[in-house]
Structures are given as structure tokens and as C-alpha cells.
Amino acid sequence: MRYDTYNDADVTRLRPFLGPAIVGVSAWCAASHLTVASADSSLTRLAVAAHPAVLLIAFAIALCVPAWRRDWRLAAGDAA
Helix, strand or coil: CCCCCCCHHHHHHHHHHHHHHHHHHHHHHHHCEEEECCCCCCCCEEEECCCHHHHHHHHHHHCCCHHHHHCHHHHCCCCC
8 A cells, every 4th residue: 555645535434533522622622621830820720630430431321422423523512
């Protein structure tokens, strides 16, 4: 297989996973925690990422929604 040419068949195989991946990553980010270090200053922020299992569970649940597998734009929300 040559890697210097664009193969559309390889890209179309991954397309059904794009919508659930968007939902999985957004749910993982929403489950994370972001706080300021002190009430006086908001310059220092502490971020605690959610457990990676949240990403996997959200991705697995998102795979169950046929519309998100069919078209990734439906999973991305309203762009208008």
C-alpha cells in the first residue's frame, strides 16, 4: 500500500466513528473539573481531567445513536 496517495476508501471507513468521537470527547471534557486556586486571583487555574473510562463509556453510548454514525454534523450541534 502506498502512503503518498489519498485513498478515499480508508477515510470513509472511519467516517461513522467521527460523530460518536465528538460526543465522547465533549462528554469527557464536561465531566472534568476546572477551578481557580484562590478567590482573589483567577490567573491560576487547576484542571482535573475526568477518568478515561468516561470517554470510553460516552463513546460507546454515542455509537448507539444511528444519526450520529450516519452524519457527524448531527453530533456537532447547531452551528448557526
